[in-house]
Amino acid sequence: MQRATSNNRRKALLAGSLIINLGLLCFFKYFGFFVESFADFVRIFGFRPNIHTLKIILPVGISFYTFQTLSYTIDIYRKRIKATNDFIAFFAFVSFFPQLVAGPIERARNLLPQFQSNRTFDLAKAKDGVHQILWGLFKKVVIADNLGVHVDNIYSDFLNLNGSILVLGTLYFAIQIYCDFSGYSDMAIGTGRLLGFRLTRNFAFPYFSRDISEFWRRWHISLSSWFRDYVYIPLGGNRTGKIGHIRNILLTFIICGLWHGANWTFIIWGLLNGLYFVPLIIAGKQKKYNDIVAKGKLLPSLYELLQMGTVFVLTLFGWIFFRAESLGQAFEYIGHMCSYHLFIIPKEYRGGLVYVVFILIVEWFQRSKLHGLQIETLSVKMRWTIYYVFIVSIFMHGKIGYEPFIYFQF
Amino acid sequence: MSRLSISNSEQMNLLKFIKRILLFFIPLVFLIVLLELSFYRVGETWHVDRVIELQGKYTECLYGREYFSQQMNYFKYKNIKKKAPEILILGSSRVMQVRDFIFSPLESTFYNAGGMIQNVFDISQFADLLRVGELQKPKVLFIGIDPWWLKNDWAIDGQSWLKEEVLQEDIFDILAHLTASRRFIQQGISVVHALTVGALGASPYYGYPAIGSAAINYGNGFREDGSRQYSPSIILDFIDNPQYVDREDPPVIDRIKNRQGKFSVINGVDRYRFDFLIKALAELKEMGIEVYVLMPPFSNEAMTALEDSKELSSWWKLYGKELPSKLDDLGIVSFSPSCPATYGLDDTFMIDGFHASEVLMAYVIKDIILGAQDNSLLKSVIIRKIDELINSGDTIPLAFQIPPKDLKMNEKEEKRF
Numbered sequence: 001m002q003r004a005t006s007n008n009r010r011k012a013l014l015a016g017s018l019i020i021n022l023g024l025l026c027f028f029k030y031f032g033f034f035v036e037s038f039a040d041f042v043r044i045f046g047f048r049p050n051i052h053t054l055k056i057i058l059p060v061g062i063s064f065y066t067f068q069t070l071s072y073t074i075d076i077y078r079k080r081i082k083a084t085n086d087f088i089a090f091f092a093f094v095s096f097f098p099q100l101v102a103g104p105i106e107r108a109r110n111l112l113p114q115f116q117s118n119r120t121f122d123l124a125k126a127k128d129g130v131h132q133i134l135w136g137l138f139k140k141v142v143i144a145d146n147l148g149v150h151v152d153n154i155y156s157d158f159l160n161l162n163g164s165i166l167v168l169g170t171l172y173f174a175i176q177i178y179c180d181f182s183g184y185s186d187m188a189i190g191t192g193r194l195l196g197f198r199l200t201r202n203f204a205f206p207y208f209s210r211d212i213s214e215f216w217r218r219w220h221i222s223l224s225s226w227f228r229d230y231v232y233i234p235l236g237g238n239r240t241g242k243i244g245h246i247r248n249i250l251l252t253f254i255i256c257g258l259w260h261g262a263n264w265t266f267i268i269w270g271l272l273n274g275l276y277f278v279p280l281i282i283a284g285k286q287k288k289y290n291d292i293v294a295k296g297k298l299l300p301s302l303y304e305l306l307q308m309g310t311v312f313v314l315t316l317f318g319w320i321f322f323r324a325e326s327l328g329q330a331f332e333y334i335g336h337m338c339s340y341h342l343f344i345i346p347k348e349y350r351g352g353l354v355y356v357v358f359i360l361i362v363e364w365f366q367r368s369k370l371h372g373l374q375i376e377t378l379s380v381k382m383r384w385t386i387y388y389v390f391i392v393s394i395f396m397h398g399k400i401g402y403e404p405f406i407y408f409q410f
Numbered sequence: 411m412s413r414l415s416i417s418n419s420e421q422m423n424l425l426k427f428i429k430r431i432l433l434f435f436i437p438l439v440f441l442i443v444l445l446e447l448s449f450y451r452v453g454e455t456w457h458v459d460r461v462i463e464l465q466g467k468y469t470e471c472l473y474g475r476e477y478f479s480q481q482m483n484y485f486k487y488k489n490i491k492k493k494a495p496e497i498l499i500l501g502s503s504r505v506m507q508v509r510d511f512i513f514s515p516l517e518s519t520f521y522n523a524g525g526m527i528q529n530v531f532d533i534s535q536f537a538d539l540l541r542v543g544e545l546q547k548p549k550v551l552f553i554g555i556d557p558w559w560l561k562n563d564w565a566i567d568g569q570s571w572l573k574e575e576v577l578q579e580d581i582f583d584i585l586a587h588l589t590a591s592r593r594f595i596q597q598g599i600s601v602v603h604a605l606t607v608g609a610l611g612a613s614p615y616y617g618y619p620a621i622g623s624a625a626i627n628y629g630n631g632f633r634e635d636g637s638r639q640y641s642p643s644i645i646l647d648f649i650d651n652p653q654y655v656d657r658e659d660p661p662v663i664d665r666i667k668n669r670q671g672k673f674s675v676i677n678g679v680d681r682y683r684f685d686f687l688i689k690a691l692a693e694l695k696e697m698g699i700e701v702y703v704l705m706p707p708f709s710n711e712a713m714t715a716l717e718d719s720k721e722l723s724s725w726w727k728l729y730g731k732e733l734p735s736k737l738d739d740l741g742i743v744s745f746s747p748s749c750p751a752t753y754g755l756d757d758t759f760m761i762d763g764f765h766a767s768e769v770l771m772a773y774v775i776k777d778i779i780l781g782a783q784d785n786s787l788l789k790s791v792i793i794r795k796i797d798e799l800i801n802s803g804d805t806i807p808l809a810f811q812i813p814p815k816d817l818k819m820n821e822k823e824e825k826r827f
Contacts, residue, residue, distance in 0.1 A: 127427065127430075395592065400588055
């Protein structure tokens with residue numbers, strides 16, 4: 001593609017690459033979904049199709065490395081980077097083990113040059129990398145996995161539980177998925193730093209966002225920026241008038257939802273998040289907040305608290321669809337949430353609140369840092385004590401046994 | 411492709427980094443070493459093969475792990491392989507109380523493999539092991555059958571738990587060590603205590619050697635004949651207060667009345683499992699083994715509740731009437747469900763609602779021996795000795811031996827138990 005002189009040829013090569021990569025992704029991930037959805041559609045008209053879906057095993061990480069390689073191809077087409085002749089560097093870029101299965105989705109212009117240049121051992125970065133791994137491990141095995149037990153119990157029996165427990169279930173899931181995914185990202189990034197690589201930051205304390213736009217600049221940053229650069233902007237972005245802008249946002253988020261999984265629940269989740277942007281687009285305020293909330297202050301103002309609370313509640317509502325196995329289940333869950341006994345929380349479900357409060361407090365006070373365990377301002381004794389406390393917590397409270405990362409399924 | 415180039419200062423930084431990491435992990439490594447030493451010292455991480463070898467060297471030696479899995483199936487499997495018993499008892503924990511001296515003078519040919527069989531598919535798996543010569547066929551086989559084995563939801567069809575578990579040894583599993591360490595710390599066990607007590611130290615009350623923390627601290631474990639010794643605290647409590655206590659939690663009688671757990675029949679009983687059971691037992695008989703099927707005792711109150719329950723009646727009928735009748739047609743000797751009242755006894759002869767004491771099991775076995783065929787090996791058993799044991803002044807409803815009163819657990823362990 002780089003050597004091609006004719007634009008048509010370059011476009012054809014790009015199209016070929018897109019078709020092959022996306023085709024493989026669609027086949028492995030969406031074949032069954034589209035076939036079954038089509039069957040459901042024709043059944044409305046009274047037909048009874050005899051459907052055989054293939055039981056295809058989804059290759060681990062396919063959504064992530066497909067997007068990673070697509071970014072390479074598209075950036076060459078756009079002449080933002082030069083193609084590489086170094087096969088080893090290229091395949092190392094595609095299959096770099098810390099981020100292969102669940103991101104961060106790296107851009108070639110960021111990661112590929114790092115394989116092609118000399119790296120040096122940086123003591124400070126290596127130490128911080130280890131701290132970040134510890135923080136990520138703690139979030140995953142202590143917070144996410146323990147909350148996951150409550151979430152699974154609640155979602156499997158939600159028809160028999162009262163509203164307050166279902167609300168808790170949603171809250172627990174919000175923290176579970178955040179700690180699970182950001183924990184993995186921290187471990188991946190920390191491992192990269194240990195080896196002298198600089199990987200893209202993937203989470204920047206998203207639950208302290210003041211509007212949905214800020215949330216999506218802080219949540220799964222590598223994915224949202226990928227969709228921004230390769231879907232949203234090519235569609236026209238915000239340069240097509242307000243209606244066009246809304247259309248582009250909704251389309252981008254629907255595709256983002258679909259990327260997460262072959263289920264209508266993910267599509268609705270994506271659509272919801274897109275709809276949350278509409279008031280901001282109409283008001284022209286989608287890029288208002290670029291700095292951390294309450295910068296330099298200990299506590300947020302009442303208004304900021306209200307903003308963060310609103311965004312949090314909106315995302316909680318979206319997570320109901322994300323977690324549910326079907327749209328029917330999601331709507332039933334919502335219906336049961338609005339029951340009597342909304343404020344009664346049985347003892348067996350209260351334990352998870354400790355994890356929720358803990359993570360929110362730690363991340364609040366660390367919100368100006370790269371991760372929760374960047375505590376270099378404390379004395380050596382204090383730091384080591386804290387590190388030991390975390391390790392002992394992982395040892396004593398981490399869930400034993402295989403608990404897969406949620407995003408491995410994507 | 412770049413190379414990782416290291417200058418002198420980077421080399422020094424790298425060494426500094428490695429030193430810091432090592433220094434940081436030294437206390438944790440020390441803790442792990444202490445924990446592992448403690449486990450080894452009390453015999454928790456002794457391989458089951460070694461335990462079996464040691465048990466054979468003492469007159470009596472108790473084996474009971476507390477922090478690691480007992481590996482009960484593996485333990486019993488290896489014992490059967492080693493001893494090649496002529497009289498074997500199989501079943502769940504409900505037959506574990508049968509002692510070897512009941513079969514005097516044949517006690518050395520007896521082994522209690524209670525606990526190995528937990529569902530009907532396990533019986534078939536055991537028959538397979540005999541058929542292929544993995545285990546030597548016994549001459550006499552007692553099989554205790556539990557009623558819940560006939561439930562639809564008891565084990566997935568065809569899944570033998572015995573098959574899945576026989577060859578595992580927990581001590582090689584890192585996750586098992588992690589779990590064990592965690593429980594050890596959570597229980598606040600003193601590492602010093604664990605290091606000083608040591609395996610083959612005396613088990614509480616009876617004074618004989620013990621391997622494993624449960625055996626050493628509570629006298630809870632498997633004897634050399636495969637029977638289970640429950641913590642002697644139960645016996646001391648009974649001596650102080652000679653009343654029946656259903657020690658299951660929740661009590662068996664409550665489970666029956668509320669149709670909980672083993673006594674729930676939400677998914678119904680299963681004719682497939684019933685037929686499978688009959689077939690498996692017939693297979694064993696066809697191998698030339700003298701098979702005796704027993705339905706281990708329930709407490710009097712549990713038995714009454716089971717017989718009176720309308721909801722459980724079809725299940726109980728299948729187990730208590732149809733099963734013995736079917737076995738009778740096949741020429742397999744079976745004994746209907748019993749309770750202490752069957753032998754003119756009260757519930758003080760029960761450990762809990764569905765576990766009989768070793769004394770009550772002696773009554774059950776005696777009954778079976780009396781009904782054995784003339785050419786049976788069981789006819790060599792001296793019934794008079796069983797009677798002497800049962801009627802001995804040392805025998806109480808729960809046990810043949812009263813623990814010596816001067817041997818006590820230390821106060822801390824007694825409180826914990």
